[in-house]
Structures are given as structure tokens and as C-alpha cells.
Amino acid sequence: MKVLNPYLNFNGNTEEVFNFYKSVFGGEFSTLMRFKDVPADVPMDGCVDTEGNKPAENEGEKIMHIALPIGNNILMASDVPSHMEQVKGGTNTSLSISVESKKEADSIFAALSEGGTVIMPIDNMFWGDYFGMLTDKFGIQWMVNFNAQQQ
Structure with missing residues (x-):
């Protein structure tokens, strides 16, 4: 979920x-x-x-x-x-979505970043998660996260 x-x-x-x-x-x-x-x-x-x-x-x-x-x-x-x-207010909030697989993370990250700006490419991180950050084409900041241990 x-x-x-x-x-x-x-x-x-x-x-x-x-x-x-x-x-x-x-x-x-x-x-x-x-x-x-x-x-x-x-x-x-x-x-x-x-x-x-x-x-x-x-x-x-x-x-x-x-x-x-x-x-x-x-x-x-x-x-x-x-x-x-x-x-400042308006730029200090992101939506963080946790997904069920790397494949789903890649798909959502690619779709959200189309026409937007990638802040941190999605990749394996030192804390163990597969994670990336972006701003979509409407200016909304997103964090996409997959944690295999929480599945």
C-alpha cells in the first residue's frame, strides 16, 4: 500500500x-x-x-x-x-510517498518528475532506503521512498 x-x-x-x-x-x-x-x-x-x-x-x-x-x-x-x-512558507513542505517496490518507486518518480526538476536522483541511500526528491511541474516538492525492510 x-x-x-x-x-x-x-x-x-x-x-x-x-x-x-x-x-x-x-x-x-x-x-x-x-x-x-x-x-x-x-x-x-x-x-x-x-x-x-x-x-x-x-x-x-x-x-x-x-x-x-x-x-x-x-x-x-x-x-x-x-x-x-x-x-519560507510555501517552500517548506514536501509530500513523502512510500511505495511497495523499487519498480513502483521508479515509475512514480519518473512520472512526477516529467516536466519538473529532479533535486536528488532516485538511488540506494546510506540509510538503507531507495529514495529520491523532485519538484513536479506544478512546483510541488515530492520525496519517493522504498524501504524493503518495511515490506
Whole structure:
């Protein structure tokens, strides 16, 4: 079954925001990964600016990915590194779709990216998922994800 969840981006205060949401909705974070947790040998294609710069060393404590289950949904977010374009209302939300196979992920990614912009090509990621990011031709940001272990 496909699952669609909201994904939010913030300019450095994701941890504060999600601690607030946790106080409102309860529960525990199912994932909390900081930029400093990314292995040094992993290319950060989706987290670099046009000159190929990675997040600054002083941004290591910022949130690369956080997830808070709320009912049958998961609210997810990350901080945008300071060298990338900072977000504002309207550009800080993505739709994250989890699918049942790599084939389905490829099909959905290709269809959504037609006429749009690929932000991070779909590929196997260091955290174990098959993942890609894009903005469709209508300006909506999408994350397509397949996790074989959750099948």
C-alpha cells in the first residue's frame, strides 16, 4: 500500500519545532538523524549547493531527518543547510510517498518528475532506503521512498 506523509523543512529550528509537536501529540521520535551522523564517505548530492559545498562543520547538530508518528501517519522534517536556499512558507513542505517496490518507486518518480526538476536522483541511500526528491511541474516538492525492510 502506498503511504503519503507530510515532510517539512526549517531554517535551523527543526528540533525546537518537533519537540513542540511531540509535546502536543505525544509519542516518541521514530528517527532522529543529525548531519554529523552522515558517514564521511557518503556523497551528499541532495545536500550541496551549486558549487558542491556540503553543510558547514558547525551545522553538524542540525537535523538531517526526524520523524514523529502521529496516529497512522508520520510527520517528518529536516533543517536546510545554511548554504542552500532558505525556506519560507510555501517552500517548506514536501509530500513523502512510500511505495511497495523499487519498480513502483521508479515509475512514480519518473512520472512526477516529467516536466519538473529532479533535486536528488532516485538511488540506494546510506540509510538503507531507495529514495529520491523532485519538484513536479506544478512546483510541488515530492520525496519517493522504498524501504524493503518495511515490506
